[in-house]
Amino acid sequence: MYRSNQNHPELFPPKSRPLGNTENSWCRAAAGGTGIAVLALQLAKKMTETSHDLQITLEKLLNSHPLLHSKLYYNPATKHFSFLKCSNPQIPLKFHDLPSTSKLLLALSAQNPNISPLHLILEHELNSKSWSDPSSFPCSGMDLLFGSVYALSDVKSLIVLKFHAAICDRTSAVSFLRELMVLAKEVECGAGGGTQKIDGEGDMGIESLVPSGLAKKTMWAHGIDMLGYSVNSLRLTNLKFKNTKLARFSEVIRLKINPHFTAEILTGCKSRGIKLCGALAAAGLMAGHSTKLDSDHKLKKKYGVVTLTDCRTILEPALSTQHFGFYHSAILNIHTMKGTENFWDLAQRCYLDFEQYKKCNRHFSDMADLNFLMCKAIENPSLTASSSLRTSLISVFEDPVMDGSGQMQQELGVEDYIGCASVHGVGPSIAFFDIIRDGELDCACVYPAPLHSREQMSELVDRMKKIMIGEGGL
Incomplete structure (x- = not known):
């Protein structure tokens, strides 16, 4: 309160x-x-x-x-x-x-x-x-x-x-x-009224609403997990950094896949019991690792994938989607890439690893650890590779935004829109903000420049698109 x-x-x-x-x-x-x-x-x-x-x-x-x-x-x-x-x-x-x-x-x-x-x-x-x-x-x-x-x-x-x-x-x-x-x-249209006021909105942060016992962790477990996250983060592979000296800013690349191929990808996910986030993560890992294979075809590397999940429906009390505030939590999974992966096999592994962590309530029990480590990285950039503040290769959302309001947008004169968030402080090398807009996949892919260049990230996103279209069918 x-x-x-x-x-x-x-x-x-x-x-x-x-x-x-x-x-x-x-x-x-x-x-x-x-x-x-x-x-x-x-x-x-x-x-x-x-x-x-x-x-x-x-x-x-x-x-x-x-x-x-x-x-x-x-x-x-x-x-x-x-x-x-x-x-x-x-x-x-x-x-x-x-x-x-x-x-x-x-x-x-x-x-x-x-x-x-x-x-x-x-x-x-x-x-x-x-x-x-x-x-x-x-x-x-x-x-x-x-x-x-x-x-x-x-x-x-x-x-x-x-x-x-x-x-x-x-x-x-x-x-x-x-x-x-x-x-x-x-x-x-000259109508009155408005939306319903949400009682209690903003009165408590997410930590105060976590169901009893789900965030519980012994001091020893906290120490072990923090050590594990810290050590593993130093072992994670990053994309090649273009410029680590100049001040950073966020740039955006738009990844769009037409309704036909989007439908194939979504059907492929559904038939395998996974969500789109698994396919996006797999395509990003394959595209990112392929840049390493250009110089060494036998390279084996570890990469971090952060998946953000909306916790509103599982909080106590449960919140509606109209309850504004920050109620997402993150799960970090580490994947080893060899360069011989099949797209759908990797997509299943990415999603099932995330789902397993979620079933174990890691999105609640690890919340304090990840927040602490994020703040430590902000205070001490040298704890990250080349002081880049990169904590993972990719971040994705568990569920895409589904937008079927094209008719209303047309009536209101909305020709186009983009929504995303900056990542040039602490964060991933590329963050995906995905939306299915009237059947079309539309991702705002945000990355820190000049740590990464627009040319470099355009190539990465193009490779992702080819992987998803080429191997994303049934």
Whole structure:
């Protein structure tokens, strides 16, 4: 529940709620460039500061989700964060007119001339510093959600919404988009009302909702597991690093597979009793390991795969998908690659290894260990290879987003959208944000540059696509 900090009441406002360990970890990560979630929508309509429909829609959404307009505070004495739900439902919106947007796109496209404006601005927003060093936080608290509107032409606009991971995991972002479109349709039609307010949203972090006994682990077991994770992480193979010296930023490559091949891949997964995350992980491992085989055809290497799973339905009490916040947990599996793997055999192994860990409740029992190690890596980058802060080769989500709202998007003028999060602080070499959009697989593949180059990662994603299309059928 919300409570004031008794030891330092002057540093946390009354009724603020100290963040749980997972939320605190994301606060530390976001300052370094990981955990900044961005949703960018391209619209076939002009949006300006005098266009009231957007403000009305967002206000309705915020009234249902006070967590979104909370303020983030930092206590330098305890080095912990808290947030406070605020009564005034507003999102800081910044409008960019056509001349300023054109100037920005001209600068962004200089190095990437073949990338769409939607893609370029998405990357720009992923890397703009909304949450920096906690010591620079204002006394009034830091906003956790920001919005920007870019004029692409006289008849097109781009809306970008940026969330802090402490209040928004992927499930929250997907629910936000769906509620946003429903409310936008209501506002367009002149209807009143809004979405239902979620009681207790944001009152507790995930650790407080784990079912009794599932996170239990002896001190000895904690020590053994932490040692195991630490030692194994030093043995994991990484993709070749292109530049380990320059400041990092997130870049995105889009992996799209047409509905025909997507259907074949999904049918192949279903017939083998596995999920798409297994196929994505297998394709990523095969594509990544193939770059090692170019120089040594007998190479055997170990790689890390992190799978993120939404815990809402198994918490106590169970939460709905409309309950915003960060309620995902991670499972790290290590896979040895020889270079002779069959795609579907590897996909089954990736998924079944993850499923076995989940059945053993490792997503709960290892939560504290992985949060601790992530924070230690942030504080001591030298603990990772070449100070790269890479903790695995790949991260995937257990379940893809299923989006069948194409008709509504068309009615609202939504031409395209991309949603993903930054990874240029601590994280994997490539993170997959997958969605099945009207039958088509569409992945935003995010990686840290210039640690990895766009050319290098484009080649990796192309290899993945060929593997999935070539071997992903029945």
